[in-house]
Amino acid sequence: xxxxxxxxxxxxxxxxxxxxxxxxxxxxxxxxxxxxxxxxxxxxxxxxxxxxxxxxxxxxxxxxxxxxxxxxxxxxxxxxxxxxxxxxxxxxxxxxxxxxxxxxxxxxxxxxxxxxxxxxxxxxxxxxxxxxxxxxxxxxxxxxxxxxxxxxxxxxxxxxxxxxxxxxxxxxxxxxxxxxxxxxxxxxxxxxxxxxxxxxxxxxxxxxxxxxxxxxxxxxxxxxxxxxxxxxxxxxxxxxxxxxxxxxxxxxxxxxxxxxxxxxxxxxxxxxxxxxxxxxxxxxxxxxxxxxxxxxxxxxxxxxxxxxxxxx
Amino acid sequence: xxxxxxxxxxxxxxxxxxxxxxxxxxxxxxxxxxxxxxxxxxxxxxxxxxxxxxxxxxxxxxxxxxxxxxxxxxxxxxxxxxxxxxxxxxxxxxxxxxxxxxxxxxxxxxxxxxxxxxxxxxxxxxxxxxxxxxxxxxxxxxxxxxxxxxxxxxxxxxxxxxxxxxxxxxxxxxxxxxxxxxxxxxxxxxxxxxxxxxxxxxxxxxxxxxxxxxxxxxxxxxxxxxxxxxxxxxxxxxxxxxxxx
Numbered sequence: 001x002x003x004x005x006x007x008x009x010x011x012x013x014x015x016x017x018x019x020x021x022x023x024x025x026x027x028x029x030x031x032x033x034x035x036x037x038x039x040x041x042x043x044x045x046x047x048x049x050x051x052x053x054x055x056x057x058x059x060x061x062x063x064x065x066x067x068x069x070x071x072x073x074x075x076x077x078x079x080x081x082x083x084x085x086x087x088x089x090x091x092x093x094x095x096x097x098x099x100x101x102x103x104x105x106x107x108x109x110x111x112x113x114x115x116x117x118x119x120x121x122x123x124x125x126x127x128x129x130x131x132x133x134x135x136x137x138x139x140x141x142x143x144x145x146x147x148x149x150x151x152x153x154x155x156x157x158x159x160x161x162x163x164x165x166x167x168x169x170x171x172x173x174x175x176x177x178x179x180x181x182x183x184x185x186x187x188x189x190x191x192x193x194x195x196x197x198x199x200x201x202x203x204x205x206x207x208x209x210x211x212x213x214x215x216x217x218x219x220x221x222x223x224x225x226x227x228x229x230x231x232x233x234x235x236x237x238x239x240x241x242x243x244x245x246x247x248x249x250x251x252x253x254x255x256x257x258x259x260x261x262x263x264x265x266x267x268x269x270x271x272x273x274x275x276x277x278x279x280x281x282x283x284x285x286x287x288x289x290x291x292x293x294x295x296x297x298x299x300x301x302x303x304x305x306x307x308x309x310x311x312x
Numbered sequence: 313x314x315x316x317x318x319x320x321x322x323x324x325x326x327x328x329x330x331x332x333x334x335x336x337x338x339x340x341x342x343x344x345x346x347x348x349x350x351x352x353x354x355x356x357x358x359x360x361x362x363x364x365x366x367x368x369x370x371x372x373x374x375x376x377x378x379x380x381x382x383x384x385x386x387x388x389x390x391x392x393x394x395x396x397x398x399x400x401x402x403x404x405x406x407x408x409x410x411x412x413x414x415x416x417x418x419x420x421x422x423x424x425x426x427x428x429x430x431x432x433x434x435x436x437x438x439x440x441x442x443x444x445x446x447x448x449x450x451x452x453x454x455x456x457x458x459x460x461x462x463x464x465x466x467x468x469x470x471x472x473x474x475x476x477x478x479x480x481x482x483x484x485x486x487x488x489x490x491x492x493x494x495x496x497x498x499x500x501x502x503x504x505x506x507x508x509x510x511x512x513x514x515x516x517x518x519x520x521x522x523x524x525x526x527x528x529x530x531x532x533x534x535x536x537x538x539x540x541x542x543x544x545x546x547x548x549x550x551x552x553x554x555x556x557x
Binding site for chain 2: 084096169
């Protein structure tokens with residue numbers, strides 16, 4: 001809890017005590033409950049470094065990332081590189097380096113590119129959660145702050161595994177708004193349904209913004225879902241998730257996809273009647289037109305050049 | 313390996329003690345009796361006095377526990393976090409001692425390579441999940457705490473949710489200070505299901521004295537008498553069954 005005392009500035013050099021790796025600090029990326037994350041230059045290129053002085057928490061996170069790297073299939077989180085200690089002004093801090101993921105915060109991505117991405121991200125997230133759960137873990141502290149969107153193509157990814165807990169144990173770390181225990185809708189035992197509650201809350205936050213708390217009660221939460229057109233569409237799945245009715249992420253994912261398909265097929269004919277969404281869609285359509293026009297004129301130019309070439 | 317029962321005092325206060333012995337000294341005694349003392353300083357908008365802050369740190373340091381100063385609205389999450397961190401810290405100490413027996417006197421946690429530490433941490437995590445925990449919450453109910461008591465109650469029921477989610481057994485008791493005839497008195501006896509505190513809790517608030525040291529002493533006495541009773545009665549309390557929906 002003394003994270004404030006770790007303050008590296010760009011240009012500082014960190015030398016690992018055990019593995020002798022040398023890292024030059026480029027900039028600060030962020031701060032979690034257990035430490036500060038920096039972008040550093042290593043012999044192998046830019047990597048992310050998490051450094052904290054609760055060695056126990058750092059060690060726990062390293063353990064989780066290590067288990068992830070052994071799980072089959074795609075990497076479940078950022079790849080772990082090195083775990084080591086460093087001496088800064090007489091104090092020893094534990095740190096680890098991991099894959100640097102260049103991405104945008106979830107909420108600012110949605111702000112810039114449109115809320116219609118939110119259901120896509122939830123579906124992606126549920127797919128990842130399903131694999132995590134099958135590997136025997138629960139993410140725990142699921143919230144927008146621990147998620148980011150990497151580009152090309154846009155994909156939601158998690159990067160802070162501080163709350164990741166073995167199934168059956170008590171969840172290690174959580175954030176009130178996304179925690180079913182706080183809402184009085186269950187305990188904090190690490191089981192898939194715990195994450196699915198949090199995933200539903202992340203979705204609600206993505207669409208609605210976090211403008212209420214558990215103090216307003218579950219009824220208000222459910223009213224919010226019902227009163228927002230973009231949330232109401234997914235009400236059956238969200239309600240089931242909030243009340244712990246899903247046993248696994250795959251079930252919720254399927255429901256979300258079915259509801260998404262239903263919503264988008266309904267949306268098409270009623271475009272003129274609603275106010276907010278269609279404008280955006282029309283603008284997109286306009287964008288596509290411009291694209292098409294550009295593509296067409298390019299083809300025209302190419303053929304003109306071709307024929308000129310032929311004639312000469 | 314069995315960690316036995318982890319015993320903690322969680323002191324929730326908003327200021328300096330002004331009566332009786334130095335609470336840090338009592339905390340040091342507690343540590344000798346294998347009782348960890350954690351302290352949470354709650355503040356409203358204003359910052360805590362530097363003396364208050366120093367005292368809070370000093371009590372936790374000599375009590376082998378964790379201290380944290382928080383705004384009232386963050387109390388629930390902090391109570392949970394402090395309790396958990398203190399458990400890990402205590403268990404690390406237990407494991408450290410075992411390590412020294414195996415690897416020699418000079419081997420401490422910090423001397424292990426990160427890889428070995430990872431293995432040890434898995435053991436600590438496992439022990440933390442299974443260990444029995446007894447938390448005696450000692451709440452300062454002096455006048456300035458009055459407006460904060462609803463949040464204290466909320467934080468304690470929340471702590472109970474967290475503890476119920478573990479595999480190990482747990483019990484919580486709540487004592488308040490100052491009390492009429494003694495430095496502190498029990499408000500709620502040992503229980504494994506803390507759903508709410510007696511209604512009188514919200515109305516508690518007494519004069520300006522804050523006898524933190526003597527109150528800690530009373531808390532220690534409560535642990536002592538509980539231990540000696542245990543010896544005769546065996547283990548009380550029902551096991552919490554695993555609940556999987």
